[in-house]
Amino acid sequence: MGCCRVPCPVLALLLLLCPPPLPACPAACRCSSGEVDCRERGIREVPWSLSTNTSALWLGYNFITVLGPRSFPRLPGLRLLSLVHNRLELIHSRALLGLGALQELDLSHNHLTMLTPETFLPLSSLATLNLGSNRLGELEPGVPGALPQLQALLLQDNPWVCSCSILPLWRWLSHNREKVREKSLLLCGAPEQLNKYPIMAFGDESFRQCQDTLLSPEHFISFFIIGPFSFIASILFCTFMGSLVVFCHSLRRESHCWRRP
Numbered sequence: 001m002g003c004c005r006v007p008c009p010v011l012a013l014l015l016l017l018c019p020p021p022l023p024a025c026p027a028a029c030r031c032s033s034g035e036v037d038c039r040e041r042g043i044r045e046v047p048w049s050l051s052t053n054t055s056a057l058w059l060g061y062n063f064i065t066v067l068g069p070r071s072f073p074r075l076p077g078l079r080l081l082s083l084v085h086n087r088l089e090l091i092h093s094r095a096l097l098g099l100g101a102l103q104e105l106d107l108s109h110n111h112l113t114m115l116t117p118e119t120f121l122p123l124s125s126l127a128t129l130n131l132g133s134n135r136l137g138e139l140e141p142g143v144p145g146a147l148p149q150l151q152a153l154l155l156q157d158n159p160w161v162c163s164c165s166i167l168p169l170w171r172w173l174s175h176n177r178e179k180v181r182e183k184s185l186l187l188c189g190a191p192e193q194l195n196k197y198p199i200m201a202f203g204d205e206s207f208r209q210c211q212d213t214l215l216s217p218e219h220f221i222s223f224f225i226i227g228p229f230s231f232i233a234s235i236l237f238c239t240f241m242g243s244l245v246v247f248c249h250s251l252r253r254e255s256h257c258w259r260r261p
Contacts, residue, residue: 024049034077038062046071053077060084060106067095074098082106084130093118101125108132108154117142130154132182137161137189141172144179156182159189160199164210170202 025031026047029038034055038047043062050057055077064086071092072078078099088110096102102123112134120126126147131139136158144153153176160166173180177200180186188194 024051026050048073050075056080058082059086062086065089065111067091069094070097071095072098076101078102080104083110085109087111089113091115091119095119097122099123103149104128106130108134110134112136115139115143117146119143120146123147125149128152128154131158132185133157135159138165139169141168144172144176150179152181153179154181156185158186160186161190162188162194162197162199162202163191164207166199167207167210170199170207173200 025036026038026049028041028043029036029047031037031051034051034053035058036047036050036054036056037058039058040061043059044064046059046064046067050073052073052075054075057075057078057080060082061084064083065088067088067090069092072095075098078101081099081102081104084106086109088107089112091107091112093116096119100122103125105123105126105128108130109132112131113136115131115136117140120129120143123146127149129144129147129150129152132154133156136155138161139155144150173183173186177183180200183200184198186199188197188199
């Protein structure tokens with residue numbers, strides 16, 4: 001049985017009549033050459049109907065409050081993601097999966113109060129992270145530490161709590177000054193006596209009392225070893241003292257009995 005071949009002119013006509021489908025573009029957004037602009041559209045969550053060839057996604061000036069697990073479809077070509085001026089309060093640790101090619105992430109002007117290093121582990125190519133103008137009182141140094149390609153970190157205009165808890169972050173900032181943009185805008189928000197005091201103006205002597213109270217892993221190991229022995233020793237000591245008291249009391253009774261007429 002022979003194969004039916006379509007003449008070339010007919011094939012060309014069919015291709016013209018049935019063009020390949022265009023990349024998806026969310027209804028509320030504008031799309032052009034891999035860039036998706038969803039700014040000021042009143043959206044409350046990340047649009048899911050995004051083309052896999054999206055290279056830039058602008059989601060600023062909307063009402064997104066939470067990035068849940070896998071909030072984004074797989075976007076292997078995404079290089080820039082902007083969520084500036086939303087109402088973000090929480091980013092799940094699995095929210096950014098599938099964005100391994102991302103190079104710039106702007107989370108500024110939101111309501112973020114805490115972030116975990118696990119959230120940023122998928123972003124192995126991220127070079128610029130903007131966390132400015134949020135509500136961060138502290139930041140684990142593991143957050144920037146989870147980004148091996150990080151070149152620029154912006155942390156300005158956050159109400160940093162300048163207590164002993166900020167010591168790990170201060171150490172990271174001190175060893176990575178070239179990565180920290182707008183260093184002069186990193187100001188304490190609390191306690192009141194340090195309000196507006198520049199974080200980078202602190203020195204080692206400022207944290208001397210904190211260093212005295214911070215415990216190293218060796219200290220914890222010592223406590224775990226010494227603790228049980230101390231507990232057992234205290235029980236043995238109490239038992240010995242109790243036995244000694246009973247013994248002395250018995251001797252006194254026997255002595256009293258021998259003295260009777």
